[in-house]
Amino acid sequence: MQAIDIMTPKVVSVAPDTNVSEVAELLLSHRISAVPVVDDEHKVIGIISEGDLMRRLKDDNGQEHSGWLSLFSAGKNSGEYVKSHGRKAHEVMTPNPLTVEENTPLHSIARLLEKHHIKRVPVLRDGKLVGIVSRANLLQGIANVAVGPTQSPSDDRQIRQAILDEVEHNTDVRTENLSVIVDGGVVEVWGLVESRDQKQAVTVAAENISGVTRVENNLGMMPRGVGYM
Helix, strand or coil: CEHHHHCECCCCCECCCCEHHHHHHHHHHHCCCEEEEECCCCCEEEEEEHHHHHCCCECCCCCECCHHHHHHHCCCCHHHHHHHHCCEHHHHCEECCCCEECCCEHHHHHHHHHHHCCCEEEEEECCEEEEEEEHHHHHHHHHHHCCCCCCCHHHHHHHHHHHHHHHHHHCCCCHHHEEEEEECCEEEEEEEECCHHHHHHHHHHHHCCCCCCEEEECCEECCCCCCCC
16 A cells, blocks of 8 residues: 555645735634645645644744743754744645555555654656645555455556545535545545534435445534644
8 A cells, every 4th residue: 555545635725925824724714723835836835733833922022932932942043043934834744745646555654754754745747746645644544454455456456546536526525624545345444524514424325426336434423613733
């Protein structure tokens, strides 16, 4: 199993000149904890996480918070000044983030996340962003691998893409919040939706795709406006 088999294909991303306030709104509205920054050719040039934005927090008097946040402003550092005061994505992002190719095996991705203590990694095809793999995606994929494949990867990938397309185009469920794994026609769906109707819609969408033999819907429900991952 490779990155393409477990990645979230619809990636929320931003342009280099996107306002920081818009980035924060995207994180909240999509319930995600980071977004890749891509150029006009859809190549990843950076990534912005909630941690990158936290350094901008100030108290009511305009002073930096005490404790660990104060480390960001200790002394005069031009680089940290730009990150804590910049208004555009390219000014506050972590540049040149780690990435993987779509055919990278799961064990290599797991090693990368563990070695660099990161939670997610963008997936590239011909140098362009096509997906993102999170720790949750990876764990679900690893659990599935233990069962062993019963159908060709190409068939399963076609089924997986057809499910995502059906959900994307015909329901109000956000596919960036879904993790879909298909093995031998058996579909496992993980992630968050906002209602029981949305959860059922994902099951129905999967059941109507040719080649699907069973659907295991493990979706949890997150009411609108509550938290994000």
